[in-house]
């Protein structure tokens with residue numbers, strides 16, 4: 001078994017909640033390219049990582065067990081996910097700082113890296129605009145903002161992304177009504193108007209989704 005597979009298995013096995021949840025975690029960590037991309041992006045940094053909409057805190061565990069031991073703090077509205085993540089991290093002997101909270105007002109001070117993975121589309125238009133400006137302001141203040149999100153206008157990939165999102169709502173995996181995928185063009189132009197520099201690339205790996213990666217930093 002490769003080291004990568006062993007790490008993923010160890011993380012998945014640390015979660016209680018049944019075989020379905022452990023299988024989901026193992027599949028997500030194996031197939032979703034965002035984890036490896038984030039690991040590469042944080043290399044050479046040692047400051048705090050704030051993960052907005054962190055879910056189960058998988059990113060924090062993935063980074064730590066790949067040798068990145070900077071402080072990691074995550075927030076999510078989903079209380080059960082936070083508790084599951086804390087319990088799993090305790091079992092693994094590496095306690096994560098996970099808090100139930102809203103990403104619209106979660107503190108960003110002292111964050112060297114801010115991650116916002118697959119969360120923009122949960123926000124209605126006004127909140128999404130507010131949140132993008134909040135991230136831009138953090139970037140101007142010196143943080144590096146890493147975003148990964150499905151986008152509109154990407155043909156069949158956007159349709160598949162929307163179908164997947166409906167499925168998550170129908171099964172109750174994700175609760176909440178809003179499905180508001182942003183346009184990539186709009187994200188880029190808003191960050192640029194906010195005096196940020198943006199690098200983007202597709203990040204769907206072998207998935208059928210319309211996922212893009214954005215790295216946002218200050219223009220100076």
Ligand SMILES: C[S@@+](CC[C@H](N)C(=O)[O-])C[C@H]1O[C@@H](n2cnc3c(N)ncnc32)[C@H](O)[C@@H]1O
Nearest residue numbers: 053054055076077078101102103117118119122
């Ligand atoms: C698709 S999951 C992504 C989880 C994690 N970022 C990942 O990539 O594995 C989206 C998460 O955002 C959370 N979320 C949605 N709106 C939020 C808000 N306003 N504040 C905090 N978390 C939120 C949901 O509870 C859910 O866990």
